Amino acid sequence: MNMKLKTMLLGLSVMTALSAFAQKPVYLDTGKPIEERVKDALNRMTLEEKVKMIHAQSKFSSAGVPRLGIPEVWATDGPHGIRPEVLWDEWDQAGWTNDSCIAYPALTCLSATWNPEMSHLYGKSIGEEARYRKKDILLGPGVNIYRTPLNGRNFEYMGEDPYLSATMVVPYIKGVQENGVAACVKHYALNNQEFNRHTTNVQLSDRALYEIYLPAFKAAVQEGGTWSIMGSYNLYQGQHACHNKRLLKDILRDEWGFDGVVVSDWGGVHNTEQAIRNGMDLEFGSWTNGLSAGTRNAYDNYYLAFPYLKLIKEGKVGTKELDEKVINILRLIFRTSMDPYKPFGSLGSPEHGQAGRKIAEEGIVLLQNKNNVLPVDLNKTKKIAVIGENAIKMMTVGGGSSSLKVKYEISPLDGLKNRVGSQAEVVYARGYVGDPTGEYNGVKTGQDLKDDRSEDELLAEALQVAKDADYVIFFGGLNKSNHQDCEDSDRASLGLPYAQDRVISELAKVNKKLIVVNISGNAVAMPWVNDVPAIVQGWFLGSEAGTALASVLVGDTNPSGKLPFTFPAKLEDVGAHKLGEYPGNKEELAKSKHRGDTINETYHEDIFVGYRWADKEKIKPLFPFGHGLSYTTFVYGKPSADKKTMTADDTISFTVNVKNTGTREGQEVVQLYISDKKSSLPRPVKELKAFQKVRLAPGEEKEVTLTVDKKALSFFDDGKHEWVAEPGKFEAVIGSSSRDIRGIVSFELK
Structure with missing residues (x-):
């Protein structure tokens, strides 16, 4: 080929490339708002391409749309480090030599720092490792409440108190997502034991649901802005949590405004029509149907795969829900792998x-x-x-x-x-x-x-x-x-x-x-x-x-x-065990003959979990919630408030001086609990509503101010289905633990 012809062909190829670039799809235009890009991409997809996006194609990935340049979604287990690579279709190791990670402390330890700065450092660091490994979703953190010390998975969660868990989960999420990796907060919701985890049907009051078991998830959505949430294995109100209308649609989407992706736990989906209608977006699993053993590489048989496509083609269901699911997944993709400004991350540094x-x-x-x-x-x-x-x-x-x-x-x-x-x-x-x-x-x-x-x-x-x-x-x-x-x-x-x-x-x-x-x-x-x-x-x-x-x-x-949780002296000092329902209804457990039998479990202790139960029953724990000693000593002054009364749209601040009276530097966690002195509904003796960790040199004294609002004084009224703060007298109980009380300030809500 002569030089002139080579030059002409090279020029044509460059022009072709420039023309293709000039005509790039709108969804690739990073100058456009994400919602416009999502809408444009959706309009270009076929029905089959949409269905492929909403279920797994391997143990840890779901399909993209190669024709349109939409990448796959890759997830990885956390929440304490980035899981090593496994084979495409099996749990066996892939045999990589460059997938060793740094292991971070379990989340119980993170919560025990009582320090949101540590939580952000944790999320940022693990997020950098996930980004380096080209992961789009980090499966964590976990925020299920510590209801019983027998739960085998408590070490992955953040303790027994909804306020502490909610406060500590938010910086973790933000740290992870700064890296262009979606945090996937789990397991939503009421996954408080591992025994019979696929078949336990949790029954509890709305009050316990909203006051104890949901606040950390709500904070993850509304304050942390989490881009994904994982459904849990158990049932609630007779419906599996991974396609539970009350949890996923009524609460998560409608009440909280969640705009991310709901990911199933692996094998957590059990019904195609419920998964279609009740808010499940992305189905992951282990085998043919996502749970039990079956044919290798049979992801097309998942509940949200061919069975869904067949229902659409037979005219038995429409495509409205399908488009909603794909929109959520596309939004996640544009936030993660298709974010041109995401950092590179680093591994094992x-x-x-x-x-x-x-x-x-x-x-x-x-x-x-x-x-x-x-x-x-x-x-x-x-x-x-x-x-x-x-x-x-x-x-x-x-x-x-x-x-x-x-x-x-x-x-x-x-x-x-x-x-x-x-x-x-x-x-x-x-x-x-x-x-x-x-x-x-x-x-x-x-x-x-x-x-x-x-x-x-x-x-x-x-x-x-x-x-x-x-x-x-x-x-x-x-x-x-x-x-x-x-x-x-x-x-x-x-x-x-x-x-x-x-x-x-x-x-x-x-x-x-x-x-x-x-x-x-x-x-x-x-x-x-x-x-x-x-x-x-x-x-x-x-x-x-x-x-x-x-x-x-x-x-x-x-x-x-x-x-971050109470050490009971004996198991009978725990409400879930004292009232006899854990690990499920005893009669049903005795009669159960098949592994798949649903077992009902009622949370009879209701809102009285952890220190709330110990306070109510006047039980002395082995070590109380919030307890922790130091090699130095701290003396608290008399606490005071900036006012004696507050209104519903106001705040009130409490101030206490803390002095290090020992010979070495140390940190103290000042804890503020609220006690409602008279209520129309039963309330805990006190509830954690604010805390601050303060560092003091020997002899140093600092003023600590903790502020609360109407939300901190409220309880959830089942009958009205709303949060209520009743006017009346309250106490701010300030201490070094839930039992080491250093001062009390009375005030009134008008």
Whole structure:
């Protein structure tokens, strides 16, 4: 080919390209508002293309429209890190070598920071990892309420209080979505147990629904602006939550104005017509029909796939709902993958590791510290005895869909050794054998924790190591195995597994400087609480677990975490168990012969969940909601209000001085609870309505101001179906926990 012809052809190709660019579809024009782009794209799609968009095409993706340049939607499990890649049509690992992530602390730990700044840091960091991995939807965070300490999935949620959960979820969402990744808040709604999670039909009052179980979801929509929400497995009012008209249409869309995508939990859809009409947008699942085993790669058989297309072609349903679903998905696509200004993200960076460590350190809770055993004084220490399987066991693998393949994980034992260095000898004894395995969905820890010694042999070794140590640190609690802190199963009891109570009790007899670190996402019974001087709630802390724990234990970091849920002394001190309905109606459970039988469960405790129940029944908890100690001390002044009366369209501010009277810097969480002194409906003794975390140097004093409005004084009236603030007398109860009250201010609502 001569040069002249080459030049002419090149010119033609350039002109063709420029012409094509000039005639680009309106939906690609980033200068146009998103709604115009959505409408234009929708008008160009065929019926078949629309139906393909609303159901999965692989384990974690749904189809785009290649003909129009509309990309696929890719989701990934969170909420504590970015799940490793699996095969297109199977749960087995894809075998990538570049999909290892940073594991962040479990959400119970995040909530325990009582610090919205930590929540934003968490969301921003995990969002950057999701964006780098080219994910459009992060399946998290979770905000289901902690109704019972037996729920295997509590570690993924933010505790028992609707106000705390609502406050902490909003910055997480904003941090994630700043990266052009949609947060998918889950599991909407009333998914408060894992036992019979597909067949439990929840029955409760509207008052409990609106006051306890919905506020965090509402805040996620109206304050956080979440771009997606995941339906839950359970039923409500006899209808599965993933196609529940009351939840998805009446409340989510009509009352709250949600304009994002409703994603099904995997296999959460059970009925085509209900999914069409009741607000489900995007169906994901595991097998042929989204739930049970079936033919490989049979996504066309999903409820919102060929069955839907067939109904349309037979004239049995119209396309109005289909267009609504596609519009929602297109809107999400333009907000995420087709946003030309989205950042690139980053994966496994040192900054992300440090973010995880910072959140972990701030969320660790010092539960008990008799005789100031903590922090460990390395200047006077020659030997530290570390006991317990949880000192060495990796906790990032297992637990269900939150299981991760991490770039690294520092164990508590290694973290302590790294920090102590040559200052003291650190010796280890197993103490107990729990779950020696280390694999979930093909991700392997590489640890071999098998130990055939008897319980007595393990105990004898632990006591021998402990008796002459300057400090004994027992790392125990739960793990991510079935019937512990794990998806798809609830715990068998409140007690510690693997005979740990015996080991702890015996260690307390041979060494008076015993520290118990409870690694869990749940409350546990502590029959030895009076015999152990120091107890630390260590959570599941992710990649930097050992570093963060060591920092708190030796005093580099002053603990400032507060409990986001109540530690009951015994299971009968929990309303859901005292009133006898968990895990469902006893007669129905006894008669049930098939796994798919629906079991009704009534929330008899109603609005009295967590500390609300303990206050009402005058029960002394093991450790109360909001509790957490420090290595310094704080003194509160007398609180005051800026006025004695307020009106319905007004606010009232409460001020209290807080002083650090100790010798080191620390942080305190000032908590404000509202008490309604006289109401036409039963109300809790008090309810959390404001809080602020304040940092103080030794001797420093700061003024803390907390403001509330009519909303903080209101209850939900079932009969009127509206929020009501009744005129009358109220109290602002200010404390360091729900039971450590430092001052009360009376005021009146006119």
